Amino acid sequence: MQLDLDYRKGADRKVRAFLVWGVSVEVSGEVGFAEVQRACEPLARRLYGWKRFAGLLSLIAPLIGGLVLQAIIDSFFEGFGIFAFLIAMGVGVVLAIKAGKGVVLKSWSKRGVPERSTVNYQLLDDGILFETPLVATKVKWEGLTEIAPGRDAWLFIAQSNAHVLPKRLVATANVEAAFLAECLNRMTPEARARSVEAASLVAKSP
Numbered sequence: 123m124q125l126d127l128d129y130r131k132g133a134d135r136k137v138r139a140f141l142v143w144g145v146s147v148e149v150s151g152e153v154g155f156a157e158v159q160r161a162c163e164p165l166a167r168r169l170y171g172w173k174r175f176a177g178l179l180s181l182i183a184p185l186i187g188g189l190v191l192q193a194i195i196d197s198f199f200e201g202f203g204i205f206a207f208l209i210a211m212g213v214g215v216v217l218a219i220k221a222g223k224g225v226v227l228k229s230w231s232k233r234g235v236p237e238r239s240t241v242n243y244q245l246l247d248d249g250i251l252f253e254t255p256l257v258a259t260k261v262k263w264e265g266l267t268e269i270a271p272g273r274d275a276w277l278f279i280a281q282s283n284a285h286v287l288p289k290r291l292v293a294t295a296n297v298e299a300a301f302l303a304e305c306l307n308r309m310t311p312e313a314r315a316r317s318v319e320a321a322s323l324v325a326k327s328p
Contacts, residue, residue: 155282170229184214243287245304250278252285259285263308269317276302276320299327 188210192203231237236256244251249262261280268279278285292298303324306314314321 158282170226181211181214181218184210184217188214241291243301245301245308250305252278261285264310266305266309267313267316269302269305269309269313269320271319278305296327299324303327 188207191206191210194203195206196203227237239254239256242251242253244253246260249260250266252259252261261278265280266278267281268277270277270279270284272284272286274289276287276289278287289298292301302320306317306321306324309317
């Protein structure tokens, strides 16, 4: 049974009544990409709080240190202090990236997201299934818009989401090529045209 929900007075009582009697409740409607982006804007604040600025804060010390070093070196070798400043800022950028990654991992871990999880990639007649012990996502072949290369992985892109297939999970290069070939054969012509690197690997395989 489909129930069109609204939030007028009394709507919550009606929903609870359906749930109590065990009737399934379904919400449906069109959602735009821009609407999704706008809806998710508060998510970073909720997940990370002030720590979302950890990367920027970690740049303060290298910035101050770089300016001090620049002044000192320029007092002896005028014009060379800028190199010390650039080196200090380079170190700061590396620290900022590490700080940002650490905040993300800790935040999701607190919410019960495991750091590592087994994943099953299953090709079905009508789509591809990405399944973990906690989450299963099925992408229809028409919705798979591209297979793109990632860092030591293949990215299966669907509806602005990327599902990651690490190359280390594939036993051999031939198995990797065969898996990609099967996916490409089931994708739309437009999606295959975008998947240049995957198609090239398949074409080179024996």
